[in-house]
Amino acid sequence: MYDYENTLVKVEVLNHLFMFDKGKIKILLFKNEVDPYKGYWFLPKGILLQEETIEEAATEIMEKYIGLDSIHFTINHAFSAPNRIPTERVLAVTTIGFVDGVTLSLKQEETKYDYSWFPIESLPKMVYDHSKIAGKAIQDLKRILSSFSNMRQLFPSDFTLPELQRAYEEVYQETLDRRNFRKKIMTLDVIEETGENNMGESGRPAKLYRFKENIEGKTFL
């Protein structure tokens, strides 16, 4: 009935890992060192094995690449053009995950890979269809990060309101009024003061906040 030889495909998992750093949302990319596409960048990736879910594969990929085994990924999309990789048919399932700078600096291990964090509005040349793939994920970021439980993954604790505001300004690509932003966040009742101040920067110290526990389902928009 079926041609079973024709029904098996290789599946790769491509991760988008986002982080917020110095007022920019950034994505983790790795540098490709071999031809073709030498010098181009790629999304962290791995082949899906028989006994694992896509989500598990995604987490394991990050362990392999940066030694961090606790990042949770959700499925974003699938790219299935038969010729998206010229030499063989590879179905790509893409995922999105978030990490914060503190976790990263504490837990990230040495890696043999050449990596860099790129602001999402200025991506480098990327291998194969990775630019298109990353474009889709970045486009979906707007919706995904409107959920506070996702934004929290970028800001786990002790963040300032101006920092959070900059993240939303990045996501929505528009500047927000400081007073209105604070008012809105406070009305939504999703953060609380830690009692500490963010000392050491120039200018008046900002209060530090953390997200409250029960913010599931609450969104910025």
Added chain:
Amino acid sequence: MYDYENTLVKVEVLNHLFMFDKGKIKILLFKNEVDPYKGYWFLPKGILLQEETIEEAATEIMEKYIGLDSIHFTINHAFSAPNRIPTERVLAVTTIGFVDGVTLSLKQEETKYDYSWFPIESLPKMVYDHSKIAGKAIQDLKRILSSFSNMRQLFPSDFTLPELQRAYEEVYQETLDRRNFRKKIMTLDVIEETGENNMGESGRPAKLYRFKENIEGKTFL
């Protein structure tokens, strides 16, 4: 390096086809006639072949099942639990598409399959993990149908405002005020009168509308 025997998986495409009929958003399901799960219902499905994209496979699946070869599907999600089907490892990529009653009655062909349209709030027993899969798609419908270019696929031409309102009430699971609904739609400038009236029903005839051309990017919410 890699165990290549371990890197090939079977991929099935599972389609969610939605339609609006008699005030309800409905999904097309087929009845399974063999054990196990005899009498349970399943999403129209097919195996992804080497030379086709998921989107192409989705369209072809509907041609096979109901003889309609023009339905466009977009990828919704992927389900990859290794044991989601006990007998073999099958990765499911799911899609969502829409069809309107007029197209369906004009173009649908005879089918050997036993099918039925179920209101999305009362689904029958379904095979394997299809209930969970359909639940995810139905959950995402709210967001997807807030885009008028998607809602248009359910209402291609000559619909009445009360009909459109009922669709939104279904999607958002809340009743809307008739005057406020009309005002909002008109403010958004997405529909125009056809000049015809919907005669033959009881009560005052409703004006008939069609969506305007340039509604891309406009959303109800």
Added chain:
DNA sequence: ACAAAAGTGTTTTTTTTACACCCATGT
């Protein structure tokens, strides 16, 4: 004392909600 960035309230505008009567058709 000066520069830098954060904190704070009020007014205006816009958007959303609430609400009731008349109209056109079929029976």
Added chain:
DNA sequence: ACATGGGTGTAAAAAAAACACTTTTGT
């Protein structure tokens, strides 16, 4: 003439937007 469902406007409430000065720190 009656039943059925569609069409219409206005006022109140809520949400969003506009806007400028003061405070706290580092240098």
